[in-house]
Amino acid sequence: MRAVWKPENVSAVQSSVNDAIRSGYSLEIVGNGSKRQLGRPVDASITLDVSGLKGIQLYEPEELILVVAPGTLLSDVNSLLESHGQHLAFEPPDYGPLWGQAGDRGTIGGAIMSGRGGPRRLTAGAARDFMLGVKAINGSGELFSAGGRVVKNVTGFDLPKLVTGSFGTLCVVVELTLKVLPKAPESATFVLCGLDVDEASTVIQDVFRDMTAQVSSAAFLPMDIACHSSVAEIQSMGESVTLLRLEGFGLSVMTGLDELSKVFRQSASTKILDKELSKVLWKEIGGAHYFALGESPLWFLSVPPACGAHLGKRLAQELNGRFFFDWAGGGIWFETPNNMDADAFRIRQLLAEVTGNDGHATLIRADERIRSVVSPFQPLPQPLALMNQRVRLQFDPDGVFNPGRMYENIHAD
Amino acid sequence: MLMPAPDSALLKRRGEFLNALRAIVPGEGVIDDHASLAAYECDALLAYRQRPMLVVLPETVEQVSQVLAYCHQVGLKVVPRGSGTSLSGGALPLEDGIVLALGKFNRILEVDLANRCVVVQPGVTNASVTDAVSDKGFYYAPDPSSQIICSIGGNVAENSGGVHCLKYGMTSNNILGVELVLMDGSILRLGGKHLDPQALDLLGLICGSEGLLGVVTEVTVRVLRSPETQRALLLGFADVESAGACVADIIAKGLIPAAMEIMDKTAIHAAESFVHAGYPLDVEALLLVELDGPPVEVDHFVDMVSATGRKFGAVSTRLSNSEAERKKFWAGRKAAFPAIGQISPDYYCVDGTIPRRMLPRALREIAELSEIFGLKVANVFHAGDGNLHPLILYNADLQGELERAEAFGAAILKLCVELGGVLTGEHGVGVEKRDLMEVQFTQTDLDQQQRLKCAFDPDGLLNPGKVFPTLHRCAEQGRVHVHRGEMRFPDVERF
Numbered sequence A: 001m002r003a004v005w006k007p008e009n010v011s012a013v014q015s016s017v018n019d020a021i022r023s024g025y026s027l028e029i030v031g032n033g034s035k036r037q038l039g040r041p042v043d044a045s046i047t048l049d050v051s052g053l054k055g056i057q058l059y060e061p062e063e064l065i066l067v068v069a070p071g072t073l074l075s076d077v078n079s080l081l082e083s084h085g086q087h088l089a090f091e092p093p094d095y096g097p098l099w100g101q102a103g104d105r106g107t108i109g110g111a112i113m114s115g116r117g118g119p120r121r122l123t124a125g126a127a128r129d130f131m132l133g134v135k136a137i138n139g140s141g142e143l144f145s146a147g148g149r150v151v152k153n154v155t156g157f158d159l160p161k162l163v164t165g166s167f168g169t170l171c172v173v174v175e176l177t178l179k180v181l182p183k184a185p186e187s188a189t190f191v192l193c194g195l196d197v198d199e200a201s202t203v204i205q206d207v208f209r210d211m212t213a214q215v216s217s218a219a220f221l222p223m224d225i226a227c228h229s230s231v232a233e234i235q236s237m238g239e240s241v242t243l244l245r246l247e248g249f250g251l252s253v254m255t256g257l258d259e260l261s262k263v264f265r266q267s268a269s270t271k272i273l274d275k276e277l278s279k280v281l282w283k284e285i286g287g288a289h290y291f292a293l294g295e296s297p298l299w300f301l302s303v304p305p306a307c308g309a310h311l312g313k314r315l316a317q318e319l320n321g322r323f324f325f326d327w328a329g330g331g332i333w334f335e336t337p338n339n340m341d342a343d344a345f346r347i348r349q350l351l352a353e354v355t356g357n358d359g360h361a362t363l364i365r366a367d368e369r370i371r372s373v374v375s376p377f378q379p380l381p382q383p384l385a386l387m388n389q390r391v392r393l394q395f396d397p398d399g400v401f402n403p404g405r406m407y408e409n410i411h412a413d
Numbered sequence B: 001m002l003m004p005a006p007d008s009a010l011l012k013r014r015g016e017f018l019n020a021l022r023a024i025v026p027g028e029g030v031i032d033d034h035a036s037l038a039a040y041e042c043d044a045l046l047a048y049r050q051r052p053m054l055v056v057l058p059e060t061v062e063q064v065s066q067v068l069a070y071c072h073q074v075g076l077k078v079v080p081r082g083s084g085t086s087l088s089g090g091a092l093p094l095e096d097g098i099v100l101a102l103g104k105f106n107r108i109l110e111v112d113l114a115n116r117c118v119v120v121q122p123g124v125t126n127a128s129v130t131d132a133v134s135d136k137g138f139y140y141a142p143d144p145s146s147q148i149i150c151s152i153g154g155n156v157a158e159n160s161g162g163v164h165c166l167k168y169g170m171t172s173n174n175i176l177g178v179e180l181v182l183m184d185g186s187i188l189r190l191g192g193k194h195l196d197p198q199a200l201d202l203l204g205l206i207c208g209s210e211g212l213l214g215v216v217t218e219v220t221v222r223v224l225r226s227p228e229t230q231r232a233l234l235l236g237f238a239d240v241e242s243a244g245a246c247v248a249d250i251i252a253k254g255l256i257p258a259a260m261e262i263m264d265k266t267a268i269h270a271a272e273s274f275v276h277a278g279y280p281l282d283v284e285a286l287l288l289v290e291l292d293g294p295p296v297e298v299d300h301f302v303d304m305v306s307a308t309g310r311k312f313g314a315v316s317t318r319l320s321n322s323e324a325e326r327k328k329f330w331a332g333r334k335a336a337f338p339a340i341g342q343i344s345p346d347y348y349c350v351d352g353t354i355p356r357r358m359l360p361r362a363l364r365e366i367a368e369l370s371e372i373f374g375l376k377v378a379n380v381f382h383a384g385d386g387n388l389h390p391l392i393l394y395n396a397d398l399q400g401e402l403e404r405a406e407a408f409g410a411a412i413l414k415l416c417v418e419l420g421g422v423l424t425g426e427h428g429v430g431v432e433k434r435d436l437m438e439v440q441f442t443q444t445d446l447d448q449q450q451r452l453k454c455a456f457d458p459d460g461l462l463n464p465g466k467v468f469p470t471l472h473r474c475a476e477q478g479r480v481h482v483h484r485g486e487m488r489f490p491d492v493e494r495f
């Protein structure tokens, strides 16, 4: 068992990092560990548990600003914002259930450092778009700040964005400043039943191109996925579902639903899910909870949205797995039965072929053995790999933080 | 404002550089005559001028790559340039460096509405992106007031905003990918038409890096469907405090309008006499709120905003009832800068952001500073996001006024930081705010930012003298591990 250090405040984190540097130790940084199995297994000497850095430091709803310590539970952040009619618009997903954990264990630090956005990411932006400021300790043990506490700022290099989604490979974040937004008071989901994946993709593209309804999220669940929904209306349908979420003020949601009904009534059987059911549905889509019961390798592919249907279909057919898409096709979840190498090579090859090399595939779930032999993050072309490595060295020259979590460490020559 | 001292050895090799660069970009691609070079001696921060050694106008990525590789090899500094509308001196040339102007990269490469994006070369103007898709009912959201001239490459470098960025974000929130040429000539592709970054978010870092990290040679931007309706409300207030409080309350009610702009009395009067927008002249502050979306929603919000206006004592309220009227409401705000140009020989545009609730205090203190410096000021600001644009009125022909205007500007920016804000909301640091960076950041903060230079441009040849108050040395092999106190560069060059 590797030692665990659990500093409870910023200066203790800084001392921990300095101790590690002095002793030549490397650190695996964890919050509550809800996404610890995402990425390459980290070979570190010490576990640095930062879940003790908790608390809301500043919340100014009228300024749309939240300053928070990274160990704060995401669910606590969400309920605080909710009580002021606000939210994190990028809808950080809850992946815990994918590894058989209880839901809602994640911290805000984990949500930002993994950089993942949920279904609304399609139209509202990703985690990085809401990161305004950061305080962190670099691999030389220095505490630095970047960004600011206002929503509009271009002063200096945008380190808050760079740090978002870096999986703790650059620095230990000790404070985050986030932009929060008012939450739409109403929402509903328009469901088209029984379309095949190509029809679904066409419908979604038409909606975004020609219609005025304000659709915030668009997903397609084939029948073999929809039947695992916890929303009875979807689960019992026995058909695929194409899902369009509308969010806004009551009247605009209603007008949007009317428009969709008029256009699609003729061509498909349709249904409307109310606000409460929508909430449950899009949460399970964001966290891909349909795959929660299994243990087979699970991928997420980020591709141009118009490629989603074709790629999803080919993956399912050629590799005999199950898929669904979110982000209007731009995000494909794919579960493969292959427990040897998770089909990494074939999946990335298909992605390159279908998209013309525009996108990447990330292995979200797989056992440790697979994650040490195939790269969970898509290997980068040479110049980009080098640049990632060079940037990393400018934060953490000795490779103290999360060594190998994203890519195998290439040491500076 | 001091720039890095020119290197006389480089100046002497001008002829050699000219020949080599002509070999890469033949024909009219390299400008060397004195008169033509003058056109490049400044950007829109007119107070600073410097004729560059040469100007190179490449037409292909290969040429950009070869030019940079050559400059890298001979140690020649490079200042990238789009349309030259930077207000912070980002494109200010160097005497011993070349300007790499991207004006010939002016093609729209692809309109892909299935993926709701457009691929453009960096020299394309901001407005032409929207022009390319407007017949299909789409538009490109970031809309700097300079949009008919400024280039997308410049927008990416400055992470430019516009009046609609409150709701739709800045440039960085609206781009999906770039092609970037590094100082050593290597070419990187970051992003594409897919949504999330692969590995580190280098695209996020490049955006707003002010031409210090690489030259952008292609940009993929996200386009949005044009809103069904847009309506504007003009609310007049007897004092700026009430206008500010009204803005805060609108947001607190859960509404993010497409735009919220405030103008103070001086700005209102100047704008009105310049374009006759129909602004009320008996108010101290004018709040312009734009709402967009489906008609039912816009109607609902119009009522809400009007009611909020009344609650905060709006003395006049007007709603645009036609597209022509909406444009007229905007005409005054959009012409605010040139309008000030009519009432004063020169003006200096400041660009800081403050937490919105600090607005009354900021305005009070700006008024006090105006007394102290003996210069008039007109205030326009992006009220929704607290981005102030005080316009300082001065006369450059009068001895010492420019310096006084600059000192006044610097005092305003320091005030912004003191109030919890930042030095620049959208115009960038450039040379203009370079020496104020230490007001907002500690040396450690700046070191961490500057180290990234070492990853992209370890020799410091790309746009040196901008953004950071000191040059940064990159240690061997790009390693800049500075252990506390050990290696503090006491002799570091300051400008």
Ligand SMILES: Cc1cc2nc3c(=O)[nH]c(=O)nc-3n(C[C@H](O)[C@H](O)[C@H](O)COP(=O)(O)OP(=O)(O)OC[C@H]3O[C@@H](n4cnc5c(N)ncnc54)[C@H](O)[C@@H]3O)c2cc1C
Residues within 6 Å of the ligand: B043, B044, B079, B080, B081, B082, B083, B084, B085, B086, B087, B089, B090, B091, B102, B122, B143, B144, B145, B146, B149, B150, B151, B152, B153, B154, B155, B156, B157, B158, B159, B160, B161, B162, B163, B210, B211, B212, B214, B215, B216, B217, B337, B426, B427, B463
């Ligand atoms: C009247 C007026 C109104 C304005 N209004 C606004 C506004 O509302 N909002 C706003 O944000 N700004 C505004 N600006 C500022 C300015 O227009 C923007 O900063 C704009 O993005 C600059 O674009 P440009 O093409 O002119 O760039 P330039 O001025 O040519 O260059 C700006 C910077 O970008 C770098 N650069 C340019 N092209 C590239 C490239 N291809 N690769 C790498 N680096 C590059 C340059 O080195 C320089 O540092 C305004 C300016 C004026 C004059």
